[in-house]
Amino acid sequence: MAAARRTAAFATAAAAAALAGCSFFGSTREGQDCPLVLQAPSAETIAIFGPGGHQAKDVIAGGRIYSLKSTCAREKVGVVVDADIEFYAQRAALNINSVTLPYFVAVVDPQQHILTEESFQIALPFPAAEYYRQSSPEHIAVHLPLTDRTQASAYTVVVGFQLTPDQIAFNRNAHPE
Secondary structure (H helix, E strand, O other): OHHHHHHHHHHHHHHHHHHHOOOOOOOOOOOOOOOEEEEOOOOOEEEEEOOOOOOHHHEEEEEEEEEEEEEEEEOOOOEEEEEEEEEEEEEOOOOOOEEEEEEEEEEEOOOOOEEEEEEEEEEEEOOOOOOEEEOOOEEEEEEEOOOOHHHHHHOEEEEEEOOOHHHHHHHHHHOOO
């Protein structure tokens, strides 16, 4: 069920990429095309609930993808996409010492199939008297082993939070489409 929701989010992202017809960063100095790198729709924020919670009153912390910057370069076979992802976190109370934000990076092909997906986590400790925290950039490298590098722009790299069904519902209610 969660895989179906994620697939739908990727399909939406891939369709947006196809309609855009270009990359966030276009071609590099070397002249090759680059995949589009974007945040997964409805998965760019995460609400972390206390035990048994799933409503706004139960949120103990939250996070969002603050910044997503990428470049790409030629490899011997294919291209490599280097992405720097920054996260922002907020806690509801000072007794929450840290928050762990689960996220994924996936590659979607021109037919909107998920080729690869890798899960990551970032732990953000909060300074003693602060409610907010921004991460240092997390560096992720995605290798696309393409024999024809000019096809790289037909692919999409998608970044988003790994969300539970309750978190998906919360995001949809907070940001209706």
